[in-house]
Amino acid sequence: xxxxxxxxxxxxxxxxxxxxxxxxxxxxxxxxxxxxxxxxxxxxxxxxxxxxxxxxxxxxxxxxxxxxxxxxxxxxxxxxxxxxxxxxxxxxxxxxxxxxxxxxxxxxxxxxxxxxxxxxxxxxxxxxxxxxxxxxxxxxxxxxxxxxxxxxxxxxxxxxxxxxxxxxxxxxxxxxxxxxxxxxxxxxxxxxxxxxxxxxxxxxxxxxxxxxxxxxxxxxxxxxxxxxxxxxxxxxxxxxxxxxxxxxxxxxxxxxxxxxxxxxxxxxxxxxxxxxxxxxxxxxxxxxxxxxxxxxxxxxxxxxxxxxxxxxxxxxxxxxxxxxxxxxxxxxxxxxxxxxxxxxxxxxxxxxxxxxxxxxxxxxxxxxxxxxxxxxxxxxxxxxxxxxxxxxxxxxxxxxxxxxxxxxxxxxxxxxxxxxxxxxxxxxxxxxxxxxxxxxxxxxxxxxxxxxxxxxxxxxxxxxxxxxxxxxxxxxxxxxxxxxxxxxxxxxxxxxxxxxxxxxxxxxxxxxxxxxxxxxxxxxxxxxxxxxxxxxxxxxxxxxxxxxxxxxxxxxxxxxxxxxxxxxxxxxxxxxxxxxxxxxxxxxxxxxxxxxxxxxxxxxxxxxxxxxxxxxxxxxxxxxxxxxxxxxxxxxxxxxxxxxxxxxxxxxxxxxxxxxxxxxxxxxxxxxxxxxxxxxxxxxxxxxxxxxxxxxxxx
Numbered sequence: 001x002x003x004x005x006x007x008x009x010x011x012x013x014x015x016x017x018x019x020x021x022x023x024x025x026x027x028x029x030x031x032x033x034x035x036x037x038x039x040x041x042x043x044x045x046x047x048x049x050x051x052x053x054x055x056x057x058x059x060x061x062x063x064x065x066x067x068x069x070x071x072x073x074x075x076x077x078x079x080x081x082x083x084x085x086x087x088x089x090x091x092x093x094x095x096x097x098x099x100x101x102x103x104x105x106x107x108x109x110x111x112x113x114x115x116x117x118x119x120x121x122x123x124x125x126x127x128x129x130x131x132x133x134x135x136x137x138x139x140x141x142x143x144x145x146x147x148x149x150x151x152x153x154x155x156x157x158x159x160x161x162x163x164x165x166x167x168x169x170x171x172x173x174x175x176x177x178x179x180x181x182x183x184x185x186x187x188x189x190x191x192x193x194x195x196x197x198x199x200x201x202x203x204x205x206x207x208x209x210x211x212x213x214x215x216x217x218x219x220x221x222x223x224x225x226x227x228x229x230x231x232x233x234x235x236x237x238x239x240x241x242x243x244x245x246x247x248x249x250x251x252x253x254x255x256x257x258x259x260x261x262x263x264x265x266x267x268x269x270x271x272x273x274x275x276x277x278x279x280x281x282x283x284x285x286x287x288x289x290x291x292x293x294x295x296x297x298x299x300x301x302x303x304x305x306x307x308x309x310x311x312x313x314x315x316x317x318x319x320x321x322x323x324x325x326x327x328x329x330x331x332x333x334x335x336x337x338x339x340x341x342x343x344x345x346x347x348x349x350x351x352x353x354x355x356x357x358x359x360x361x362x363x364x365x366x367x368x369x370x371x372x373x374x375x376x377x378x379x380x381x382x383x384x385x386x387x388x389x390x391x392x393x394x395x396x397x398x399x400x401x402x403x404x405x406x407x408x409x410x411x412x413x414x415x416x417x418x419x420x421x422x423x424x425x426x427x428x429x430x431x432x433x434x435x436x437x438x439x440x441x442x443x444x445x446x447x448x449x450x451x452x453x454x455x456x457x458x459x460x461x462x463x464x465x466x467x468x469x470x471x472x473x474x475x476x477x478x479x480x481x482x483x484x485x486x487x488x489x490x491x492x493x494x495x496x497x498x499x500x501x502x503x504x505x506x507x508x509x510x511x512x513x514x515x516x517x518x519x520x521x522x523x524x525x526x527x528x529x530x531x532x533x534x535x536x537x538x539x540x541x542x543x544x545x546x547x548x549x550x551x552x553x554x555x556x557x558x559x560x561x562x563x564x565x566x567x568x569x570x571x572x573x574x575x576x577x578x579x580x581x582x583x584x585x586x587x588x589x590x591x592x593x594x595x596x597x598x599x600x601x602x603x604x605x606x607x608x609x610x611x612x613x614x615x616x617x618x619x620x621x622x623x624x625x626x627x628x629x630x631x632x633x634x635x636x637x638x639x640x641x642x643x644x645x646x647x648x649x650x651x652x653x654x655x656x657x658x659x660x661x662x663x664x665x666x667x668x669x670x671x672x673x674x675x676x677x678x679x680x681x682x683x684x685x686x687x688x689x690x691x692x693x694x695x696x697x698x699x
Contacts, residue, residue, distance in 0.1 A: 047094025128213025235270025
């Protein structure tokens with residue numbers, strides 16, 4: 001044999017040389033056993049919270065904001081020079097800033113969204129989509145992502161529009177007409193990382209990181225007006241099984257799933273809203289999740305909040321390790337929402353048998369918050385962010401301050417909505433009810449006209465009631481103040497009704513449907529044991545507060561009670577309308593939103609089949625217009641007329657031990673002045689900063 005060939009073969013076998021480098025230049029082969037450690041960094045559910053600022057209260061909020069997440073990213077990159085930063089969607093919608101740029105004063109093609117400006121400056125490596133990306137419609141989404149979706153009738157402006165400078169992927173959404181993905185279903189991120197050879201030497205190696213992105217199939221229900229007939233959604237498992245092999249075949253060394261859905265370990269269905277759990281069986285290496293606005297795994301900082309009950313309740317058979325961050329052995333992270341945390345999956349890969357293999361024993365997962373590991377001091381904002389969006393920030397504040405021409409003589413808040421306070425809910429229900437009654441009365445449709453004698457009621461949830469922490473509550477101040485010298489302002493309807501994308505709809509139901517609906521809402525409460533002497537939490541989790549519907553009828557004609565000592569599904573008692581018990585066969589028309597009418601929240605029997613009105617108007621606009629009309633008529637919203645009709649109460653029961661409700665601190669006096677007598681005392685703070693209020697269920 002040729003001597004040179006023998007030497008070359010020996011060198012190759014020893015892992016000392018290889019060919020195929022850039023421009024044909026030989027590069028060292030990777031010795032067996034070489035390791036590379038890298039960090040996958042995640043943001044999720046930013047919801048246009050760029051600055052640490054609450055546009056509804058016109059005040060700084062240091063508990064949130066991408067400008068603070070940017071500081072977490074800098075620190076994580078310093079700790080982990082080998083890193084990739086990814087976003088899991090629900091990025092562009094959620095604050096007045098997002099609404100201003102999309103609806104009130106849509107940005108032109110040449111401009112870039114404020115949130116994307118900051119993400120570009122932060123040098124994100126890739127991103128996915130969430131359900132709220134579709135709220136403003138496909139043409140707008142096409143523009144701000146500079147993407148041609150290939151959907152007939154949907155086109156972005158000609159030329160190059162401002163967009164993220166990093167690749168976006170969407171794996172399970174296709175165009176109805178084309179049958180093809182509307183966005184690239186995956187991408188490969190080629191990266192050069194520093195590795196360590198078995199003898200301790202340093203070696204630069206090239207890894208291909210494949211990313212995919214999944215959204216809930218329910219986008220077809222939640223944004224029906226924007227998506228019907230245009231897109232189709234594949235189940236997450238089916239889509240992953242289609243594309244993971246393609247990614248591997250194209251050289252992916254690591255496959256990361258960005259799944260905008262929570263963890264539901266129940267039997268798989270292609271229509272699951274929170275199907276992320278079932279992605280772990282598709283061959284992925286890492287899972288980054290969102291949508292639920294929860295922390296996974298449990299915070300590592302000293303005094304971190306207790307494990308969310310939705311995770312703690314999982315059976316051991318589900319193989320969900322919410323302390324260390326593994327689901328069926330796959331490292332998994334969820335970084336809460338609004339930029340309040342950074343997900344960090346730190347992986348070690350070993351070069352074995354010609355490929356990179358994840359080493360689970362050397363993998364750690366963290367959902368890192370603003371507090372340090374000793375529990376002290378919130379992290380400071382990255383000073384480079386604010387100048388990037390100064391103009392947009394100022395414009396949003398100016399927009400938020402525009403007057404509506406009406407004032408209020410009471411404080412509309414949701415601090416004690418779960419104890420019976422309706423001050424932030426009744427006016428929303430009144431606006432929706434008035435709209436539906438007028439819609440039916442003025443309709444030329446014979447079917448709708450035939451419904452004019454059916455009672456119209458309304459339901460709405462306290463959307464801002466703790467889901468995103470102790471600063472996440474509705475609070476509309478009474479009268480004129482320094483912040484609002486002319487009374488209510490543009491920002492206030494958004495505080496009362498958070499979701500600008502919801503459109504008003506109405507459903508025709510039976511009394512049996514109403515009872516089932518109320519039972520579904522009452523699941524929000526924990527089951528209270530009257531004999532228990534230790535502390536019990538009335539509302540163990542605010543994670544699904546948007547499903548807690550409070551019902552209302554004119555003149556408080558609808559009333560019901562909730563017995564929290566009973567198991568979920570059997571809590572509603574004394575349900576009456578105009579003083580008579582509601583019978584299963586009674587007819588009602590309920591004013592609600594398109595999310596709920598179409599099946600959102602999984603209310604039994606409410607699945608889109610009972611919808612009789614699909615309004616073109618957003619619920620938030622309906623509330624705003626109703627306020628303006630009140631202003632024109634009387635100039636004022638009053639407690640007597642718009643905030644004191646309590647349709648529900650607890651069945652009275654004495655408890656041997658304390659029952660608590662977690663809410664924002666410092667509002668005991670407000671509870672008392674609002675007549676919420678069940679709230680008797682304010683205790684200390686829990687690890688998340690909520691105050692623990694004592695609830696006397698016997699009152």
